[in-house]
Amino acid sequence: MDIQNEVLAILDDVLSLKGRALEFDASTPLLGAVPELDSMAVVGVINMLEERFGFYVEDDEIDGATFATVGTLVEFVAGKTA
Known part of the structure; x- marks a missing residue:
């Protein structure tokens, strides 16, 4: 699965x-x-990320930096799915 393509499709x-x-x-x-x-x-x-990738995001796990670029969002998802 290509995480970046999945993230782009969700966006x-x-x-x-x-x-x-x-x-x-x-x-x-x-x-x-x-x-x-x-x-x-x-x-x-x-x-949608939680549904598609099967993880849960706690409120304190995410901040504006996560959504700074496509790359930072993909890195976050990759970390959650690792």
């Missing part, structure tokens, strides 16, 4: 980006750079 779906997220790479900034990624969308993305 595209939750944020209704109509395929735009599939063009993102690891250095693409997220929080503050993608207008659709507001606080409610972050919750939706976390919920």
